[in-house]
Amino acid sequence: MSDKIALIVGAGPAGLTAAYELVTRTDIKPIIFEADIQVGGISKTVNYKGNRIDIGGHRFFSKSDRVMNWWAKVLPLEAGVGEGAESITVSYQNKSREIDARQAGADPEQTDEVMLVRSRVSRILFGRKFYDYPIKFAPRTFANLGIGRSLTIFASYGRARLFPIKPELTLEDFVINRFGKTLYETFFEKYTEKVWGVPCAEIPADWGAQRIKGVSISGLIRHALGKLKPRRASISQKEVETSLIERFLYPKHGPGQLWETVARNITDAGGELHFNTRVVGVNHDGGRITSVEIERDGKRETIAGDMVFSSMPIQELISGWMPAAPASVRAVSDGLTYRDFITVGVLLKQVTLGQGAQAHNLAERLPDNWIYVQESDVKVGRLQLFNNWSPYLVADPATIWMGLEYFVNEADEFWQTDDTKIIEFATKELKQLGVSQPEDLLDAVVVRTKKAYPAYFGSYDKFDQIQNYVMQFENLYCVGRNGMHRYNNQDHSILTAMVAVDGIAQGRDLRRAMWDVNTEQDYHEGK
DSSP states (O other): SSSEEEEEESSSSHHHHHHHHHHSSSOOEEEESSSSSSSSSOEEEETTTTEESSSSOOOOOOOOOHHHHHHHHHOOOOOOOOOSSSSEEEEEEEEEEEETTTSBBBBTOOSSSSSEEEEOOEEEEEEEEEEEEEEEOOOOHHHHHOOHHHHHHEEEEHHHHHSSOOOOOBBBHHHHHHHHHHHHHTTTTTHHHHSSSSSSGBHHHHHHHHHTTTTTTHHHHHHHHHSOOOOOOOOOOOTOOOOGOEEEETTOOHHHHHHHHHHHHHHHTTEEESSSEEEEEEEEOSSSSSEEEEEEEEEEEEOOOOOEEEEOOOOHHHHHHESOOEEEEEEEETTTEEEEEEEEEEESSSSOOOOOOTTTHHHHHHOSSSEOOOTTTOOEEEEEHHHHHOGGGSSSSSSSSEEEEEEOTTTSSSHOOOOOHHHHHHHHHHHHHHHOOOGGGEEEEEEEEEEEEEEEEEEGGTTHHHHHHHHTTTTEEEOOOHHHHHOOOHHHHHHHHHHHHHHHHHTTTOHHHHHHHTGGGGGSOOO
């Protein structure tokens, strides 16, 4: 290695990808500072007594061939997948390779180093009835809705298409114009307000442009018709809206397993990784970052480096700037808002919700990866069924390991409530929804995640001031969800780091292209 050092703030997907790309493609040594005790950021896996929690749920799929190929290199695909097909096609830069679905790959019963191929099932719970997610035009949907509401939905959609809201300023406007007011109020409004804590009428329309683009009633009809045609088994699925993807990759022990493997590869190749180390300051000379200030074990140190990759919340980055950033930039940074996240992991003897009272296992009764709770009488926003993500996430397969997801703010009373009371509250909501009874609870744990969702309101409409300012520092690379204050999927965060290292390896400034990765509409998940 050369004497060059890259200081990397955060060991989430973006930070670890940057470090891995540097250590494998350049002679620059990465030194990673992680405030937590484990890697992965919000893509980590929390292990509670052998039961593993996937924070927020991470389906491993991407329209980027490069990312799909990268994942397959880190963890080999499991053997015997393909549902009778001879091979699975994985595309890469307009080229494809065939993986033998019957023989090639790793056996999850024999090794932990394996990427599973899992089926995707997500549904909406509304009026204590299940609806496919995304909504499908199927007899069951109309039977659940009833004739009256079904006719109202189509009439409302017709009005929206004939007389769209103009100008389209809010998320409410955006969704109504594409689905009609009745469908918006039925399946979108309450859940979205749970997630963000504000009415949809106060969220800018460009949130919808980034997260919902491409999903429409006409698109759902085309997808339903397209499913009538036979297809080859493929996990690349580049032409399918991501909300409609029905198969995905998933590490045997959850997303954190992949990032733990990447971290090992980095340190084995000479990189450094420091846990319990928080970056609290960034020193600069006006055009370059010269060093960062870290705190660990109660002590503060100054660490010099040739370049900095920052995936920490950009609000914290700017607040630690030394000398301080201009007042106008600080004002925008201080005005950025976030949504925090609580997962209540509950271990249950059984569930009472779902099909078939005589069902012998969870997959028969509730096949879902997660369930969107569109019910206004409960606080929980989603239910995750970890058994269905990977059976290896659960210590005892005879039990049911479920996550109740609550979207909150750090200042909320609920966030600050004692864990025992939160578990009691979650148990009551499970009973209220008909999921389980209090006596079914075997164990539970509360996991809090700060700044899980960077929000597109507050001062976000002036974010270009921050972006233009940090671009003045030629050796600073802001990457990942919080590093760029973008509601990225995991693959977007990976791509930002890859593009940044592309520029370094090629001796080119690709930072503008790095920012453009996040606004490329094709990469965003539809809702």
